[in-house]
Each structure stands twice: as structure tokens, then as C-alpha cells.
Amino acid sequence: MKIDSEHLEILAMIVERGGLTEGAEALGKSQPSVSRTMAIFEKRLGVPLFEPGRRPLRPTDLGLELARIGQRIHNLSLEASVLVDRVQSGRAGHLRIGGTPLFMDGVITPLLADLQEQVSGLQFEQAYGYFDSLATRLRNKTIDMAVLPMHARQIPIDMDFLPILSGRNVIACRQGHPLTRRGAITLADIAEFSWVSPPQDSPLFRDLKRVIQSIGASENVKFTFSGGTLASITSFLARTNCLTVLPYSVVHMVRDALRITTLPVRVDHPERQLGILSLKGGDQPTAAQTVIDHIRSHCAALEARIEKEQQFAALRA
Amino acid sequence: MKIDSEHLEILAMIVERGGLTEGAEALGKSQPSVSRTMAIFEKRLGVPLFEPGRRPLRPTDLGLELARIGQRIHNLSLEASVLVDRVQSGRAGHLRIGGTPLFMDGVITPLLADLQEQVSGLQFEQAYGYFDSLATRLRNKTIDMAVLPMHARQIPIDMDFLPILSGRNVIACRQGHPLTRRGAITLADIAEFSWVSPPQDSPLFRDLKRVIQSIGASENVKFTFSGGTLASITSFLARTNCLTVLPYSVVHMVRDALRITTLPVRVDHPERQLGILSLKGGDQPTAAQTVIDHIRSHCAALEARIEKEQQFAALRA
DNA sequence: GTGCTCGCTGTCGATCTTCATATCAAAACC
DNA sequence: GGTTTTGATATGAAGATCGACAGCGAGCAC
Structure with missing residues (x-):
């Protein structure tokens, strides 16, 4: 006899709330629906779940035991909900980031570590490469985003590029x-x-x-x-x-x-900018946005500090 | 976000069986049904459960975690099944038995204890009374069966009487x-x-x-x-x-x-028989049949022993 | 490239949900 | 104690959703 877990959840809610009507309300269903569902459930079992002919519906012993199981199922379902919520809101999930080695190791990885401190539940996978291989991997979907220096005119038509730092x-x-x-x-x-x-x-x-x-x-x-x-x-x-x-x-x-x-030596710097490259309409994991936001805000602060330092250095020179 | 526990169960089965088709088969559903259910589930979550564009369907990390939860839900559902099976087959349940005090204490209670030894899971509630009160309680459904001595012509029209012992x-x-x-x-x-x-x-x-x-x-x-x-x-x-x-x-x-x-003294014995009285069409708990069978078989043996003893006593006299 | 397996979509029938309403048991009242 | 009221559950008919069957399209292997 296969038992529908939803029936058990409904039963649990009815027992918990002490009535069919209240249970239905708590479940966001109509009272007739719940009534009928339980009637069918009882019929299938061939054993009463509620004492017959009692108006404030009272569960039998079996009804109580099944309700207890239903409650546990409901709890598991809630557990799944929070899991999904975490992933949906980007506070959990798996993200594959590719990038140029020095920049990844020097800037991105520390920022990711920082983010991980704030919201546990994220998982990162790091890959190294330069433009060609990164673009290919984006198109293959073996990475979700790439961090690298680019010229504005170099951006492939099928990708978005979000500058995060000057390439100085x-x-x-x-x-x-x-x-x-x-x-x-x-x-x-x-x-x-x-x-x-x-x-x-x-x-x-x-x-x-x-x-x-x-x-x-x-x-x-x-x-x-x-x-x-x-x-x-x-x-x-x-x-x-x-x-x-x-x-x-x-x-x-x-x-x-x-x-x-x-060294306080002026070197001309390329017109490239460090930024995040991603596939257009690539349906990023939600965690991606969290990560991008984090990187952007920290890099903006970093950029400001660098700017200040350079002005100071120029003054001194 | 409320998650349907059945979706989790389906997901678990797909992951366990390693494919949508096999999963559907194991669930006793059609493959398209399962496919669509999962598609809707993913859409509602807004997060992929399976790696997109992979032919032998492979779950994402989230998919795996949810599948694990689904598996636990499935196990709980199975637990409920065995519970129900036990009750259905009369190996568990709650039974309210009324009867005349001496006969209950002397014969029935020991037999119930004996039965309880064989199949744990039964619960008995004992009540004492004589014919009138027992019949009333049967009609009130405050007891499931009554054990008492009765004349055949005394049996109420709305009840069944099953003789189990002579009233000697x-x-x-x-x-x-x-x-x-x-x-x-x-x-x-x-x-x-x-x-x-x-x-x-x-x-x-x-x-x-x-x-x-x-x-x-x-x-x-x-x-x-x-x-x-x-x-x-x-x-x-x-x-x-x-x-x-x-x-x-x-x-x-x-x-x-x-x-x-x-004492080896012949006393004339009434025409009554000891037996089990129950409401006609009273929809007995299944456990009742188990109990009745047990009582009948043991009482038959008891009756046989008594018969033998009396023959022996008569011989000796 | 070609065959093959596996998963997706269109359509129809069955099932479930819902609103309105009848029925019923318990409580309140006379 | 009998009757009325009330609160709660069951039932009927229409609409929405779900599941099965047939057919299509896409990845994978050779």
C-alpha cells in the first residue's frame, strides 16, 4: 500500500490545528478539498483515521501516529524550502569562476574568501585561463563567469562585460x-x-x-x-x-x-579594464549576482584607495 | 516557498535510479508525467535541479541535496505504510472489550495477554458489565465487542453472537x-x-x-x-x-x-453459552478478527480439555 | 554522419479544487 | 428534557489541474 506523503502532511496539520477547517486554512486549501482528501485516504486504508460520528473531528490512535509521521515529512519539506531559499537568494550555491591567474590569486580569491566568511553555503570552483580559453569555457558553460582584463572593443557580441577596476x-x-x-x-x-x-x-x-x-x-x-x-x-x-x-x-x-x-615610476597603462565577462542571457546561478555585487563593491573601494595613493605619490614626486 | 513533498520524492527516485525514465518506471508513472512535474518544479524554484543539456539527466548540487531530503520523506512514507499494514492485518490496533467480570478476568484477559506476547502492537481497553450495559455500550460504540454468557433467544436483533464456550x-x-x-x-x-x-x-x-x-x-x-x-x-x-x-x-x-x-458434584448447567456479542455490520477494527480468532481457538482447546476432564471425573465417580 | 536512446511537447480524458449548500453533532436555551 | 442554535463536516456541480499516449527533437556513440 503506497501512501501519499501529502495526505500525511494534511492529516498532520488537521491534528495539529485540532480541526478540519483550521487545518485546511493552515494549508491554504479549501475545507471541502481537505475533507474529501481525508475521506478518500481513509477509504483507501480501510481503517478509520478519525473517530466516526464525532463532530469536532478527533483522530484515532492510528490517525495520531500517522499524523506524527506527517509532521516529520512536513518538517523535511520545510528544510528543503530553506535550502532552496538560500540558493535562490544567492546565499548558497556553486559557482565556477575562471580568470587570469595573477588577478584571480591576487584580488578575486581573497574577496571570495571574504564573502564566504559572511555567508556560508557558497561553493567556488576556480579555473585559470586567458581570453580565448575563458571565452570558450563560458560558451561551453564549464564556467559561469570570467574575470580578466579586456579592451572595450574586444568584447564578444554574445557576452556582457562588467568593468570593475582600471587596468593600471x-x-x-x-x-x-x-x-x-x-x-x-x-x-x-x-x-x-x-x-x-x-x-x-x-x-x-x-x-x-x-x-x-x-x-x-x-x-x-x-x-x-x-x-x-x-x-x-x-x-x-x-x-x-x-x-x-x-x-x-x-x-x-x-x-x-x-x-x-x-616603484614611483609612471608607466603608461593600457586602455584595458579588469572586469567580469559573462554569457549574454546565460541564466546565471543566483549566487553569481551575490558574488558580482560583492566583487564590485570591494573593487570600487579598492579603486578609490588606489586613486588616492596615486595622487599622493604624484604630489610627492 | 512551499515545496511539494511528492516532487521531492520523485526527484529522489530519479536520482536514485539514475534517469528520468527509470525513475518514472519505479514510481509507477509515465515518463512524460515525471518529466513535466520536474520541469514545473524547476521553474517554480527558479534554480536548475539538473545540469541543463546533459542527456543522461544529471542532478545539480541542489538537486542532490533535495533528493536526499526526498529520500527521507520516502522512507517516512514507507514507515507509515507498514504501520497501516499492521493495523489492516489486525496485528496492531486498539480494541475495546467489555464483558462479565469473572469471565473477563479468568479467561479473556489471560488469552489477551497471550496474544499480546505473540503480536506486539495491540492495545486493549477492558470494561466490565452485564448484558444490558454491554448491549448499550455496543450500540454507543464505546466498546467494540462484549464477552458474556447468553441464551440463544436473548440475542438482540441488531447483534451477532458467536458462542465460544459452553456455560457449564x-x-x-x-x-x-x-x-x-x-x-x-x-x-x-x-x-x-x-x-x-x-x-x-x-x-x-x-x-x-x-x-x-x-x-x-x-x-x-x-x-x-x-x-x-x-x-x-x-x-x-x-x-x-x-x-x-x-x-x-x-x-x-x-x-x-x-x-x-x-467439587465432583453434578450441577445442572444453564442453557446459556459464553460467547462474543458484537454489533451487526458494526465495522469492526481489523484487530477484532485477530482477537476473536485467538479467543475461539484457545477456547475450543479449553472446551476439549474440560470435556475430557468431565468424562474422567464421571468415570471415577 | 547515422543510428539509437532518452527526454520534451500536443492533445484528450480523469482527477482534484472550489463555491455554494445540505447535514449533522454538540452546546445553549427554555 | 426537549428544542433551538451554532459550529463543523459532508456533498453536488462547474472549472482548473494533472496524467497518459503518441509523436518529435536532441545528445551520444560508433
Whole structure:
């Protein structure tokens, strides 16, 4: 005998509320509907659930026991509700984020960790890549969003791009680097030191070359170390006098923890902006909006701090 | 957001069976029905339960969690099923039995205890009364069945009577009573002893008077103790040399435990039979049939033993 | 590319819900 | 104690929803 769990829930509510009418009301159903449902249920069981011929409906022993089970089913159903509510409101869920390695490790991951602190229940899956692979993965739906630097004119027609930070780059070195003690830094000063470069297929590597060109030091540049992750680059920087080019935002986020700093040298920065790329109409998980909001607000604050710092640095220079 | 527990059950089954078609089959529903139900469910949630565009339908994380809840709901539903099955098959339930006090305490209660040992889950409620009150309570439905001695012609038109034992009475006394040591007992012998009588409104009391008349001792009968329950009567008998009249079946059941026995004196026994009275078409709880069957089979055995004993006693006399 | 399996959609019949109303048991009243 | 009132449940008929069958379309494998 298969029993309909909804019947049990209805029974539970009737017993809890002490009457068919009240139970129906609590269930958001009409009284006749509930009455008939219970009548059918009783008929199918062949055993009475309510004492016959009693006007304020009183459950039999079996009715009480089944009602207890119905109550448990109802509780489980409520449990499912809160689960769904959490996911619906973006406070829980699974999100696959791809992005350029340095920016992900330097800026996004700390922000995600921060968000996770605030609302537990989110799960992130991180993937690394540059524009082409990220775009492909978005179209494949193997990631939900990508975080990367882009030119406005580079945005694919089938995607949305939401800028979150200016793409400003800086020359970075360890804290206490000889160059940081100088008042004004000349190109000759810089030329003394060798460079650590980001992965050679990264946009940042092209930025690096541009920077070096712009300061006229392109001739005999020494690359001591190339490729790797943010961790390896900063680790290398911290132990040597090498220089590198990094997004200002990344340096800003990690400079205290990883003991690196920026050189007060103006480098021209590309017109790209760091932002979030996503498929148009891609039906994002609701958690995505929560994450995007979080990233945006924090990056806006970050951008403001960076702006202030740069003005201060310019004044000092 | 109220969630339909049935949707969760369906989801659980789909996940468990690893496919929509198999799930539908396991649920005894058609595949399109299940498909549409899940589609509506997803739409209402606004969150996908299955990874979109995957052919062997694969649940999302949320889908998995909800399925787990659905599985628990399903288990509760099964629990309810076995509960109902037990009640349906009479292996559980609540039964209100009324009857004449001595017969209830002496014969029926031990049998019910015996039955309870075999199939736990039954609940009994015992009530005492004689014909009129028992019939009224049957019609009021405050008891489900009555156990009492009846004449065939006394059976109300709206009731069924199922005989279970002959109404044979005997003279009872304590084991080791002086009269038990004699070979043959004369009326004079009996006249020496005083009597314990059952409640004066009981049919057994009328039997007692008839017995006394039939042995011609009606003149100076002494009643030492009257009324009370089987426990009080037997307790009184055991400590004195008093006599009483009891149904043979009652004596047979309790003689070892309560140290009483019968006197080998023929007493004429009424034409009544001990049996079970119930309302016609009274829609008995299924447990009632189980109980009735149990009582009948044991009483049949009891009757057979009594028969044998009486033949033996007659031989000896 | 081609076959195959599996899931989605259109249509019809069955079931369930609802509003209005009858019936009934318990309480209140005379 | 009998009758009326009241509060609560059952029932009837119309409308909405759900389920089954047939047919279509999309992923997956070879």
C-alpha cells in the first residue's frame, strides 16, 4: 500500500490545528478539498483515521501516529524550502569562476574568501585561463563567469562585460628594495636590475614589454624568472632585487602580506579594464549576482584607495 | 516557498535510479508525467535541479541535496505504510472489550495477554458489565465487542453472537478443602459450608441460587462473602473452606495459579453459552478478527480439555 | 554522419479544487 | 428534557489541474 506523503502532511496539520477547517486554512486549501482528501485516504486504508460520528473531528490512535509521521515529512519539506531559499537568494550555491591567474590569486580569491566568511553555503570552483580559453569555457558553460582584463572593443557580441577596476599597471619590487630609498628614479637606475616576467602568453607579459619600452630600457633587459603564478612571482620578488610589472590592484591587495611594494615610476597603462565577462542571457546561478555585487563593491573601494595613493605619490614626486 | 513533498520524492527516485525514465518506471508513472512535474518544479524554484543539456539527466548540487531530503520523506512514507499494514492485518490496533467480570478476568484477559506476547502492537481497553450495559455500550460504540454468557433467544436483533464456550458451571473451593478428600459427596456434606457469592446483579448469582436449589440445600445457606471480583472471590476461597459456583472454564484457567479446584458434584448447567456479542455490520477494527480468532481457538482447546476432564471425573465417580 | 536512446511537447480524458449548500453533532436555551 | 442554535463536516456541480499516449527533437556513440 503506497501512501501519499501529502495526505500525511494534511492529516498532520488537521491534528495539529485540532480541526478540519483550521487545518485546511493552515494549508491554504479549501475545507471541502481537505475533507474529501481525508475521506478518500481513509477509504483507501480501510481503517478509520478519525473517530466516526464525532463532530469536532478527533483522530484515532492510528490517525495520531500517522499524523506524527506527517509532521516529520512536513518538517523535511520545510528544510528543503530553506535550502532552496538560500540558493535562490544567492546565499548558497556553486559557482565556477575562471580568470587570469595573477588577478584571480591576487584580488578575486581573497574577496571570495571574504564573502564566504559572511555567508556560508557558497561553493567556488576556480579555473585559470586567458581570453580565448575563458571565452570558450563560458560558451561551453564549464564556467559561469570570467574575470580578466579586456579592451572595450574586444568584447564578444554574445557576452556582457562588467568593468570593475582600471587596468593600471605598476612596477613592483620587494619592500626595502634599493630603488625605494631613492627620491627620484632614473631609467639608468632601473636598468641595473633584472626582471621577473609573468607567463609569456599572458596579456600582462605584453604589458611588461610595453612598460620596458616606454621607459626606454628595452635594450638589455635581463629576465631572471618567467612564468608561474602570483605566489611564485612574489616569492621571487621578495627574496631578490628583481622588478616586475603587476596590476596596481594586485600589488595593493597583497603588498603587506607578501612584502612587496611599487616603484614611483609612471608607466603608461593600457586602455584595458579588469572586469567580469559573462554569457549574454546565460541564466546565471543566483549566487553569481551575490558574488558580482560583492566583487564590485570591494573593487570600487579598492579603486578609490588606489586613486588616492596615486595622487599622493604624484604630489610627492 | 512551499515545496511539494511528492516532487521531492520523485526527484529522489530519479536520482536514485539514475534517469528520468527509470525513475518514472519505479514510481509507477509515465515518463512524460515525471518529466513535466520536474520541469514545473524547476521553474517554480527558479534554480536548475539538473545540469541543463546533459542527456543522461544529471542532478545539480541542489538537486542532490533535495533528493536526499526526498529520500527521507520516502522512507517516512514507507514507515507509515507498514504501520497501516499492521493495523489492516489486525496485528496492531486498539480494541475495546467489555464483558462479565469473572469471565473477563479468568479467561479473556489471560488469552489477551497471550496474544499480546505473540503480536506486539495491540492495545486493549477492558470494561466490565452485564448484558444490558454491554448491549448499550455496543450500540454507543464505546466498546467494540462484549464477552458474556447468553441464551440463544436473548440475542438482540441488531447483534451477532458467536458462542465460544459452553456455560457449564461447577462448585469451586480451595485445593485441599475437606470435601475434596471424600469419595462421594452428599448434600449434607455440602450444607456444612458457607458460600461465597458473585455480585448479586450478575447472571452467575442466579446460577448459584439455581445450583443450591438443585442440590436441595436452599434452606439454610450461609453467605459469608458476596460481590467483588474474581480476584477477591478466589482469594477468599483460598483462605477459607467456603464454596462458590464458577464457570468451569474460569476454574480451569486459574486453578493452578490461585489454588482452587472443583467439587465432583453434578450441577445442572444453564442453557446459556459464553460467547462474543458484537454489533451487526458494526465495522469492526481489523484487530477484532485477530482477537476473536485467538479467543475461539484457545477456547475450543479449553472446551476439549474440560470435556475430557468431565468424562474422567464421571468415570471415577 | 547515422543510428539509437532518452527526454520534451500536443492533445484528450480523469482527477482534484472550489463555491455554494445540505447535514449533522454538540452546546445553549427554555 | 426537549428544542433551538451554532459550529463543523459532508456533498453536488462547474472549472482548473494533472496524467497518459503518441509523436518529435536532441545528445551520444560508433
